[in-house]
Amino acid sequence: MDASVPAEQPGQGEPGLEPSAVDPSRVDASLVDASLVDAGEIARRLEVDVTTGLSTDEAARRLAADGPNALRTVRPVPGWRKILAQFQDPLIYLLLVATAVSIGAWLIEGAAGLPVDAIVIAAIVILNAVLGFVQEARADNAVAALATMTAASSTVLRGGLLTTVPSTELVRGDLLVLGEGDSVGADARLTEATALRIAEASLTGESQSVTKDPRTLPAAVGLGDRLNMVFKATAVSEGVGRAVVTGTGMDTEVGVIATMLDSTQAHPTPLQDEISHIGKLLSMVVIAIALVVMLTIVLAQGVSTPADFVTVFLLGVSLAVAAVPEGLPAILSVILSIGVQRMARQNAVVKSLKSVETLGSASVICCDKTGTLTRNEMTIQRVLTASGRVEVTGVGYRPEGEVRHGGAPLTDPALRYETQLVLGAGSLAGNAQLAERDGEWEIQGDPTEAAFLVAAAKLEGTTVHMARFDRLGEMPFTSERKMMSTLHQERSDGSLRIFSKGAPDVLLHRCTRLQVGETIVPLDDESRRRLLADIQELSAQAFRTLGVAYSSADENTAPLDEADERDLIYAGVVGIIDPPRDEVTAAIAEAHRADVRVVMITGDHPGTAARIASDLGIDRPGATALSGADLDRLDEAGLREAVRGTSVFARVSPRHKLRIVDALQANGDIVAMTGDGVNDAPALKSADIGVAMGITGTEVTKESAKMILVDDNFATIVAAVRAGRVILDNIKKFLRYLLSSNMGEVLTVFLGVLLAGVLGLTGASTETVVLPLLVTQILWINLVTDSGPALAMGVDPEIDDVMARPPRRITDRAIDRRMWVGIMSTGLVMAMVTLATIDLFLPGGLLPALDPGSDGLTVARTAGFTTLVFAQLFNTLNARSESTSAFHRLFVNRWLWGAILLAVLLQVAVVQLPVLQAAFGTASMDPLHWLVCVGMASLVLWVEELRKRMLRSLGRA
Known part of the structure; x- marks a missing residue:
């Protein structure tokens, strides 16, 4: 808390402690209003050197003492409460009532033996709760793992080196290094700032960015x-600065707010809503069917004793429980979580499970060029000056290569001087750092600025020349100015220089003189036209161009402002290439095959953008790009029409990106949008799927996005779209499987009761109530065949070619009419083969008995029970595709075969083991019985294969 703030400002301090009452030598920096204390004094109290920052060891010690820089989270729900929650379901209540009724009937009948039905039902309820608990825990763990992948990071100065650390590891005394687009990781006192503006709307509600100034405030405000403080959870909108961390975790201002917030309930996704709707609809339908079955038994079979009524009631309850896939929500969460983790291993981190639905439906991918379609290894390959042009060899950030002229090493004195001036001044007018670590060259900062450092290292003497200057100030680059300048002092004579770099056309507008060798001449119109032609030529060759200029300055220049960026001396222009990634062309072709448009939106020159788009196959050769100026001339209707046929937009600003996204969405497209800068955040937030760059992306962009590309690679987006489609396919697979299998159980009991006399059931038993399956057998089927195979289908590899069809519209139903028809037909086939198997082992039915007189009702019922289990296991193979043969890629899913094998072993055990025979009313079967069960159950597979073949022949697959 800020002890020095007067009491009349609630939440800002403790009463009675005025600033004048604070003894600076005795009060820790974290206990006072740091805005009222000199930045140097704050640093002294926190025992940090602002030139080197904390040491790594000291930061670790403070982290251990103070704890992580994280807000207090909602206390996790205890495990025992999660287990109890598994019983909070109407169908479970019915089972518990059924258990109580069964025990009551057992007591009424004399309590002879054990209440087997009650014990089995109770055991199944408990086991089902355990399975649900495990599934939910797995989903929670998967989401927690994803949260760690998307954690924010901050740049700090530790031990004199710039280091990127997770924001949770910031400690009091850390020296934050802030740049445009960064998210502020903790509350901190500014020590220096250059044109620093912070967006604080998330904390204060102020819509405009606030200009920051490190000067000490005279009074509490x-x-x-x-203005001399930065706060956690705000963002740098422009400029640069450094600040000493004064508060972390719950001791930050946002921590104060966090204590006042209640946890919010996450809204279900459209898919989850639909599954919930399906579950409720099935519940009502199945309960109605169960009541009808119960009434039918009572009327048709003359139920009269309490035991008979108990049997009928238990049957109705178990039928309802078995038919409704109450585990759907948990299975859905697990499958989405597993799928999202698989995507994360492929460098696509999806922050929210619900985003997977939209990702699989994307119809347009809007992406930037640099770093996404290209390698993000900016390399200067051309330098054009007044005396000619040179080539710079080598690619990437390793400073290996040379500067050549006409195919030979550069020797011309005038051209060498100009080239050295361009590369040196361009390097000084930047903030990037280049360092070798463990044999690999790494950059810290903007890749374009790093390209100057690499090129300068390739021209002998340039880095030595750069070392003569000390930096005094900066006018940072912004998307509006399109240039930046730095102020330097030469050590030898104390003279001041301004070095500038930026868009060549913008820079030329501010230049009045031209560097020719070691001479400075006026920049006339003819020279200006020639230079612009050179720039256009580089752009036409797909080079990104940056101009470099400089000027002398007097002692009154500091602090640097825009008025000083006049009357500059033009030094030259560089051509920078960012080579396309090798895999991008194939990825774009794959996207087009999937009927997904790729739209390039870039701030680069239209000629550069069009050339790259043509080379990558985004647009046809010769197609033109629309520029930001073109977009400004279009109204909303005109823009909607323009985006239908335009695939390249160049020289656009952030507001143009937002307009393009909105226009595409107005046309009915589902838009995935990539971005890396803070100004991309509005477009990313507006898009259906915002995709942030994991390497070059700012923290604000990552927070606004729904997905993060770990490798900044466009091919990863296309792979993620494929993965999203596969996940949606797998969800449909387990829905198809669960619903058709459960429908088979319902129809088996319903038709078995109605046709009991026809099938020979009535004549084979002396019981008043004769059922095709016992209550415990129905619950066993539900337990053995539901969760395992359904979860295994959730990780099924791609069976159908998901990229050979158009995107799924967001309004499409997960279960459409054709799927419902398949569910009903498969359920009917299951019921028919189950009842036919029972009939085969009973005399007096429709079919002649295989061995008349040797089999009783128990064996026949066991055979029907086993046939239904096996039919559902065969149905797992059917459900993997609605139209592709089950034999296509039959053995690619080892988890599915493991689930099938486990279910088979459990079924053999329940039939053959005496202890389970007593619990589930089964009897041992000989090889003939087993062979018949397998053969009859396989008809589910063959009938479905025939239906799929007909669909394919009719062209409906």
């Missing part, structure tokens, strides 16, 4: 007016 409100949070929004503490």
Whole structure:
């Protein structure tokens, strides 16, 4: 808390402690309003050197003492409460009532032996609860793992080196290094700032970014007016700065707010809503069917004793429980979580499970060029000056290569001087760092600025020349200015220089002189036209161009402002290439095959953008790009029409990106949008799927996005779209399987009761109530065949070619009419083969008995019970595709075969083991019985294969 703030400002301090009452030598920096104390004094109290930052060891010690820089989270739900929650379901209540009724009937009848039915039902309820608990825990763990992947990071100075650390590891005394697009990781006192503006709307509600100033405030002010402070959960909109961390975790201002917030309930996704709707609909339908079955038994079979009524009631309850896939929500969460983790291993981190639905439906991918379609290894390959042009060899950030002229090493004195000036001034007018670590060259900062450092290292003497200057100030680059400048002092004579770089056309507009060798001449119109022609030529060759200029400055220049960026001396222009990634062309072709458009939206020159788009197959050769100026001339209707046929947009601003996304969505497209800068955040948030760059992306962009590309690679987006489609396919697989199998159980009991006399059931038993399956057998089927195979189908590899069809529309139903027809027909086939198997082992039915007189009702019922289990296991193979043969890629899913094998072993055990025979009313079967069960159950597979073949022949697959 800020002890020095007067009491009349609630939440800002403790009463009675005025700033004048604080003894600076005795009060820790975290206990005072740091905005009222000099930045140097804050650093002294926190025992940190602002030139080197904390040491790594000291930061670790403070982290251990103070804890992580994280807000207090909602206390996790205890395990025992999660287990109890598994019993909070109307169908479970019915089972518990059924258990009580069964025990009551057992007591009424004399309590002879054990209440087997009650014990079995109770055991199944408990086992079902355990399975549900495990499934939910697995989903929670998967989501927690994803949360760690998307954690924010901060740049700090530790031990004199710039280091990127997770924001949770920030400690008091850390020296934050802030740049445009960064998310502020903790509350901190500014020590320096250059054109620094912070977006604090998330904390103060102020819509405009706040200009920051490190000067000490004269008096306590409100949070929004503490101009020398930065706060956790805000964002740098422009400029640069450094600040000493004064508060972390719950000791930050956002931590104060967090204590006042209640946890919010996450809204279900459209798919989850639909599955919930299906579950409720099935519940009502099946309960109605169960009541009809119960009434039919009572009327048709003359139920009269309490035991008979108990039997009928238990049957109705078990039928309802077996028919409704109450585990759907848990299975859905597990499958989505597993699928999302698989995507994360492929460098696509999806922050929210619900985003997978939209990802599989994307019809347009809007992406930037640099770093996404290209390698993000900016390389200067051309330098054009007044005396000619040179080539720079080598690719990437390893400073290996040379500067050549006309195919030979550069020797011309004038051209060498100009080239050295361009590369040196361009390097000084930047903030990037280049360092070798463990044999690999790494950059810290903007890749374009790093390209100057690499090129400068390839021209002998340039880095030595750069070392003569000390930096004094900066006018940072912004998307509006399209240039930046730095102020330097030469050590030898104390003279001041301004070095500038930026868009060549913008920079030329500010230049009045031209560097020719070691001479400076006026920049006339003819020279200006020639230079612009050179720039256009580079752009036409797909080079990104940056101009470099400089000027002398006087002692009154500091601090640097825009007025100083006039009357510059033009030094030259560089051509920078970012080579396309090798895999992008194939990925774009794959996207087009999937009927997904790829739209390039870039700030680069239209000629560069069009050339790259043509080379990659985004657009046809010769197609033109629409520029931001073109978009400004279009109204909303015109823009909607323009985006239908345009695939390349160049020289656009962030507001143009937002307009393009909105126009595509207005046309009915589902838009995935990539971005890396803070100004991309609005477009990413507006898009259906915002995709942030994991390497070059700012923290604000990552927070706004729904997906993060770990490798900044466009091919990863296409792979993620494929993965999203596969996940949706797998969800449909387990829905198809569960619903058709459960329908088979319902129809088996319903038709078995209605046709009991026809099938020979009535004549084979002296019981008043004769059922095709016992209550415990129905519950066993539900337990053995539901969860395992359904979960295994959730990780099924791609069976159908998901990229050979158009995107799924977001309004499409997960279960459409054709799927419902398949569910009903498969359920009917299951019921028919089950009842036919029972009939085969009973005399007096429709079919002649295989061995008249040797089999009784128990054996026949066991055979029917086993046939239904096996039929559902065969149905797992059917459900993997609605139209492709079950034999296509039959053995690719080892988890599915493991689930099938486990179910078979459990079924053999329940039939053959005496202890389970007593519990489930089964009898041992000989090889003939087993062979018949397998053969009859396989008819489910063959009938479905015939239906799929007909669909394929009719062209409906």
